[in-house]
Amino acid sequence: DAGVIQSPRHEVTEMGQEVTLRCKPISGHNSLFWYRQTMMRGLELLIYFNNNVPIDDSGMPEDRFSAKMPNASFSTLKIQPSEPRDSAVYFCASSTTNYGYTFGSGTRLTVV
Amino acid sequence: GQQLNQSPQSMFIQEGEDVSMNCTSSSIFNTWLWYKQDPGEGPVLLIALYKAGELTSNGRLTAQFGITRKDSFLNISASIPSDVGIYFCAARGSGNTPLVFGKGTRLSVIA
Numbered sequence: 001d002a003g004v005i006q007s008p009r010h011e012v013t014e015m016g017q018e019v020t021l022r023c024k025p026i027s028g029h030n031s032l033f034w035y036r037q038t039m040m041r042g043l044e045l046l047i048y049f050n051n052n053v054p055i056d057d058s059g060m061p062e063d064r065f066s067a068k069m070p071n072a073s074f075s076t077l078k079i080q081p082s083e084p085r086d087s088a089v090y091f092c093a094s095s096t097t098n099y100g101y102t103f104g105s106g107t108r109l110t111v112v
Numbered sequence: 113g114q115q116l117n118q119s120p121q122s123m124f125i126q127e128g129e130d131v132s133m134n135c136t137s138s139s140i141f142n143t144w145l146w147y148k149q150d151p152g153e154g155p156v157l158l159i160a161l162y163k164a165g166e167l168t169s170n171g172r173l174t175a176q177f178g179i180t181r182k183d184s185f186l187n188i189s190a191s192i193p194s195d196v197g198i199y200f201c202a203a204r205g206s207g208n209t210p211l212v213f214g215k216g217t218r219l220s221v222i223a
Contacts, residue, residue, distance in 0.1 A: 004154075031208070033210065042213065042214075042215040042216060043155075043200065043213045043216075045210055048210055050208065056210070091154050091155075093154070097208050099160075100145045100147075100157040100160050100202075100211075101157070101211060102157070103154030103155050103156070104154050105152070105153050105154050106152075106153070106154050
């Protein structure tokens with residue numbers, strides 16, 4: 001199994017631009033999670049899906065952030081418009097019920 | 113909300129020394145897990161604990177699920193340079209609720 005696949009690995013964009021992060025979970029995993037990691041705040045859960053349905057998006061910082069999971073093998077996290085304070089590493093993780101998560105390698109986002 | 117207090121925040125140790133880190137909470141959890149994150153990568157699961165009092169080993173790593181279900185520790189014996197990284201505790205309450213993560217312990221090993 002290739003694990004959780006995230007793209008791109010690195011993204012540098014200008015303030016105000018739209019950013020789309022992509023994630024392919026492990027086949028057969030029914031839950032998908034988006035996290036943001038910064039030095040100050042550690043790992044923050046942004047949103048998670050069970051069986052492609054968003055369950056809790058209370059961690060999404062503002063309306064500029066949105067996430068979708070159109071099918072069991074793909075999810076996106078979009079930031080529009082991006083701001084410098086959105087700079088962080090964004091992780092996608094997937095799991096089966098009640099087991100530990102498998103994380104992707106992350107997308108390092110820099111907004112200048 | 114539920115929080116995990118992980119300590120220490122960072123450690124500098126000599127190669128060959130043993131390491132101990134822990135996580136505590138005011139909430140009760142049903143599952144405790146320990147992850148390691150290497151630079152530039154995502155966290156990787158090291159050990160999962162599903163029962164209060166459980167003591168589990170994975171090579172040089174040993175972790176325990178506290179009997180009160182409010183804490184867990186991770187020990188690393190005879191540390192080596194590749195143990196360098198950030199170690200996270202994580203825990204889950206009942207049902208299929210998301211994992212809560214600690215803020216991590218940054219381990220540095222001096223050869």
